[in-house]
Amino acid sequence: MPKIPAAKLEPGMKLARPITAKSGMVMLGEGTELSDMWIERIRDMNIASVFIEGPPIQTISKEEALSNLEERFSQVEGKPYMNLIKKIVKEHVEGLYE
Amino acid sequence: MSNIDQKLLRHKVENINTLPTVPTVLKRLSAIIEKPRITMVEISNFISNDPALTSKVLKMVNSAIYGFPGRISSVSHATMLLGLNVIKGLLLGVSVFELMQKTMNGLYEHSLACAVVSRTIAQKKGLKDPEEVSVAGLLHDIGKVVLMLEFQKEYEAAMKEAQTKRISIFEAEQNQFGATHAHVGSWLAEKWRFPRNLIEVMEFHHRPALAKNAPLETAIVHLADILVRARGCGFAGENLVPAVHPAAFELIALAEADIKDVLKEMENNMEAAEDLS
Numbered sequence: 001m002p003k004i005p006a007a008k009l010e011p012g013m014k015l016a017r018p019i020t021a022k023s024g025m026v027m028l029g030e031g032t033e034l035s036d037m038w039i040e041r042i043r044d045m046n047i048a049s050v051f052i053e054g055p056p057i058q059t060i061s062k063e064e065a066l067s068n069l070e071e072r073f074s075q076v077e078g079k080p081y082m083n084l085i086k087k088i089v090k091e092h093v094e095g096l097y098e
Numbered sequence: 099m100s101n102i103d104q105k106l107l108r109h110k111v112e113n114i115n116t117l118p119t120v121p122t123v124l125k126r127l128s129a130i131i132e133k134p135r136i137t138m139v140e141i142s143n144f145i146s147n148d149p150a151l152t153s154k155v156l157k158m159v160n161s162a163i164y165g166f167p168g169r170i171s172s173v174s175h176a177t178m179l180l181g182l183n184v185i186k187g188l189l190l191g192v193s194v195f196e197l198m199q200k201t202m203n204g205l206y207e208h209s210l211a212c213a214v215v216s217r218t219i220a221q222k223k224g225l226k227d228p229e230e231v232s233v234a235g236l237l238h239d240i241g242k243v244v245l246m247l248e249f250q251k252e253y254e255a256a257m258k259e260a261q262t263k264r265i266s267i268f269e270a271e272q273n274q275f276g277a278t279h280a281h282v283g284s285w286l287a288e289k290w291r292f293p294r295n296l297i298e299v300m301e302f303h304h305r306p307a308l309a310k311n312a313p314l315e316t317a318i319v320h321l322a323d324i325l326v327r328a329r330g331c332g333f334a335g336e337n338l339v340p341a342v343h344p345a346a347f348e349l350i351a352l353a354e355a356d357i358k359d360v361l362k363e364m365e366n367n368m369e370a371a372e373d374l375s
Contacts, residue, residue, distance in 0.1 A: 001366060018160070020156075020157070020160065022153050023152075023153065023156070024152070024153055024156025024157060024160060024170075024171060025171055026160075026171070065330075068330055069328075069330065071337070072327065072328065072330060072337055072338060072339045073328070073339050074264075074338070075264060075338050075339075076338075076339055076340065076341045079341040079342075080341070080342070080344040080347075081342050081344060081347045082339075082341055082342060084354075085324065085325070085328055085339075085342065085357070086328070086339075088354055088357050088358060088361070089325070089328040089329055089361065091358070092329070092358060092361040092362070092365075093329070096365070
């Protein structure tokens, strides 16, 4: 669910999170497909960026993410259940890059 | 050895309302929530009279972190749905947000992620009040903020010690202060008249075997803390994953697929977290 700056919105994108006013009132609901008109309104409302449906954008490379993971687990190798937890988290992280 | 007297430490923490480093908004809130018979209406009015606070609370309850995305439009509706204890916790959570950002960069992300993970596990285990467990996850490290505010030099020394000796921040705090953020958090929770279960979770989230009233809730926040660190989400004092307490892991007894779901839920919500400030 990437966060896209208002300037880069394109028709057909779907909102992954509702757009709310300062008061908390929902202006556009979750799942709304953006049209040219909605995009214009969003820009008019001075909203900086919105959440769009789709796979997340990762800020670091897969190699870096996995090496950080190894580092974090370095003190608990072999402790009960920690290898299992590490395996699950590793698969999860790898899944983010598919 | 620690050079801070435990009694003095506790005294300082309990008098948070008079600490010069604590911002006014948190002092006012602290004074409100420690009242013995505070009513829902009083809390509701307190929030509603502050537009900035109102918008923060509504954003938070409408985020997926609380599981009511986009459906709550008024403070009174929020207090009705979530109940007094959850609202008190939530208010603290949104009020310490900026403090967390200032005192320990990444602690808020860590806390939010723990809130999401705690709620998701609580739901999977069929707990009656997953929102209360979520609040426990959100606030479990609040002691770190207060320690950092009042003893910045000592706390930075503790973080440094954790880094150089490759020990947990929990151990380093024990060395520096003779007490940990878990103690500090539970003293505050007691002062703020949070329910027994929440106090226990805050006190024992690093030692879940000691929880008597709320062993499952405590185990959940303990595991949530570990999973969030494992994923590398936010920062809580050092970058190491602590070992899970085996009995706590067995008590929760999540299947592998469940843990994967929990991680996915966290991932989905974390991108939205930065929007909650």
